[in-house]
Amino acid sequence: MKKVLVCSLLVLAMSASAFGAAFKIGGTGPLTGGAAIYGIAAMRGAQIAAEEINALGGDVQFDLRYEDDTHDAEKAVNAYNALKDWGMQVSLGSVTSKPCEATAAENFADRIFALTPSASSAAVTEGKDNVFQMCFVDPNQGTASAQYIGEKGYAKKVAVIWKNDDVYSKGVRDTFVESAGKFGLEIVSETAFADGNDTDFSVQLTDAKDKGAELVFLPMYYQPASLILAQAQAMGYAPKWFGIDGMDGILTMEGFDKSLAEGVMLLTPFNADAKDEKTVKFVTEYQKRFGEIPNQFAADGYDCVYAYCQALTQAKATPDMDAETLCPKMIEQFTTMTFNGLTGENVKWSKNGEVTKDPKGMVIKNGAYVGLD
């Protein structure tokens, strides 16, 4: 895998230099370790986008480089510094929230513009005028989910199971719980888990069941969610399930019994089964290269590079400009432009770097995502 990576980076560097100077674009992400699935996906998405753009031979060319941060804040800063030494002009921040909170502070201090594909905690962009997000910020997901469940009338009594050592899960849970009352939801059960006790969910599920929850909200990634679904089935508990974007990926787990996820609803910006031309093209290319279906992180990475391409073109930026010159230009572009990508149409950014796009409600039917609306 590493070899492939090195080769593709080499090819990338060569193809970029063949057309003259290119923008140096760098990001950090977990390429090894437990969270590697997210980092590798975002990197591969960005790679495909950069190669597509370079192959077109336009004015904007990219020289992309990803450094490994193993989902660790300290290593992320080291990786960021390596990219800075390399001469990074615009940054893709970090892939996961905790490391990105650290690198975003560096981005702010160094005046290097950043657009993170998937670091969704609010602290990533807070108080930094030059850090932007391609994904929804966590608090918005919580409110959007509560609103969706309430307005569609899926349930009145709701249980929440969340991961209390994870900023992503906590951010979504906080705003979900806060806004649930507004949309007529009653939270009857609220239980948590953490790294190290994330295998047995019998207590959490019994609590939800005994208190009569009709719907269980799961603000978490899909790996623990798959265990929860299996254990609920074993104990004969069948509520409605509602997840967030981290649930995406559950269907592509090797060996997963898809019938367990039947009827699971989730809000996600990207659907690999969508039939529009852009998505089909991306999914086919990704599958051809890497032999797997891209998840939303890959799509976010892909969109980031295309958003940069659009912003740099519109700003008439040239690769000889340094990061500090590019920064105000990028801020101006990103707060005014509208972007159409894989993860949303008419995507806009607010001044504080948060993205506005419509979450898509999905439900899993016969082992595939189907739009809810």
Place this chain on the structure above:
Amino acid sequence: MTFLNFFISGISLGSIYAIIALGYTMVYGISKMLNFAHGDVIMVGAYICFYAVVRYGLNPFLAVAVAMVLCSVLGIIVEGLAYKPLRQAPSLAVLITAIGMSYFLQNTALLLWSSNPKVFPSVVGRGAFHMFNGNLSVSHITALTIIVCLVIMVALSLFVSKTKMGKAMRACSEDKGAAQLMGINVNATISMTFAIGSGLAAIAGALLCSAYPTLMPTTGSLPGIKAFTAAVFGGIGSIPGAFLGGLMLGVIEIFAKAYISSQLSDAVVFGVLIVVLLVKPAGLLGKMTQEKV
């Protein structure tokens, strides 16, 4: 009835800790070193089982046997490459090497099998025994894990106390130098210990992933640490202690989640551990040994 159900959840979680703890404690008891890579050998065993069953369509029990053999070989290789050269080194150096080995195995697994979680097919299916009109259920895998635990515990105890190899192991554990003078091949004995410990790890891996079926390169590391805690709790080096410690840790964890707070369960578990170690520094069933100077 809810109480009993929680108790059974605790036993089922605890039995997994117990089976991992058996491997820890056995290696520690004989070679006096903490093999922190044990959790990762479990992960390797689970991956071997996974591929044997899913890709090659092997019978699950046969797959576990294959995994046991391969893991034993892995155990011998790891011991020979990483620990044997450090036989005379201070124990801290060996400990650090073991931690390095743990990361090495994790990252090799990451390169070989990628970070995508895989769903492990259960060795005995997902059924359960139902009692009291279905109010109480014990899954097949829990029952199997407890039986396997008991069998391994008895077999290990017999092996260590009755066989010639077992006698050699006990001798090495007491004094390596003296054992060598008595004509015991210390290196072969310790290799054998690692082979057995790693073979047990393969069984533990298959059972762990059958009960909680997601498999990733990091699958073994956290249960490994919990199981190590269980081994210390029960008295490290003591085989029945590992079993008891594992079960108790599981039950305490589930009860803490259910009756105190799902957010504080680990704090409660480790709080109990601290109290036990303050009262009985050698663990529940551990023996205090006097160091003669």
